[in-house]
Amino acid sequence: MRAVDRNLGSCPVCHQLVRFPKQRRAQENYALCPRCGSEVTLRKPASLQNTLALVIASILFYVPANLLPMMHVHTFAGIQSDTIMSGVLYFLETGSYLIGFVIFVASIFVPILKMLILLYLVYSVHQGQTTRQKERRRLYLLTEVIGRWSMVDVYVVSIMIALVHFGGLSEIRAGMGALFFLLVVIFTMLAAMAFDPRLIWDTPKEHHA
């Protein structure tokens, strides 16, 4: 028995159950939580549209994030620019396989994985798929857990900036890639938050009601 079947909505903040009127019109109407005052809806409003829009935005940001340099190293010998991939290759060449692997997974693999999972989830809900619900739930949890770890590369760049700052001798500055990469992380996190996992368990005809 789902809570919706008894016209009960769950408060997104405090999980208080709120009774909705019988003749609910689709998913648009909302109630106010008596305990914490938040807006309660039966399902997150326009969840699929919002998730899809945010995923598309992050795919667009992902391209310059990988092509543009993350940081510029200014030395008396000139300027050297590093992209994410060149950073990974540098670690692999110098033998730091573990760190190279961590950076590769966190900055290249995880964002792609996250975007693909979210696209698949949106697609499957839109198609009204009613199988593999447990697997899809696990995929959604995965996107929530791993999402923040992509920030590692942004932090590495900023710590390098803070430490390597010797005037004309050598200096590190942030590149445009870091900015776009930050946007990818923020937008994929927002996309994961916009998706409503309860849609996975709903029966198809309710989504379009």
Next chain:
Amino acid sequence: MSRHLISCHECDELCTLPSVLRPGRYKCPNCGHTLFRHSPGMIEKLYAIHIAALILFLLSNWFPFLTFEVLGNSSEANFTTAVQYLYQEQDYLLAVALLMTTIIVPSIRIVLILLLVAPLHHGRVPRFAPYYLKTIEEITPWGMLDVFLVGVLVSIVKLVKMGSIIPGTSLWAFAALILVLAYGQTIFDPHPLWERIEKAQKEGEAERFAKARG
């Protein structure tokens, strides 16, 4: 609504809770998601842990966390150094993101939990408790201190080949802070807190009602 009903946030299954709770996890029978954790003494533990976290947080912001030396030049970095340089070079968005995720959000979270839990421990429900708890829940995903620690470790490996790296006092405090906060995160469960707040709200209403009737 009856306090023994709860709906799963992952699959919307309506679950009935037993009236007497055993310590441990309660899972959704349909999808297996953790509905909530019942940990007795949670308020006291959170109180202690977040006082420790506050001290460690202040320590790790007070002292430099890394010193980097190359060819006789040395530079120190603490949490705000990177923000300053990014701001100077007009990378405002990066500066703001760094400031929010590593300083503002974690510190607000620690302070709010203390503001909420300390009065509860002494038997009083703070006036703005619902707002505190709401804010805590909303900002939690944006505090990324643990990710920052990994970032620090990666950049140490990166820089070790260019010069010498000296870990500062605050790096140790910071590592301890991550452990303490991680433990706090595993025992933090908003449900009993909300129930305390709800109870206090009802009592307050009853009192006002009694006063109004004289």
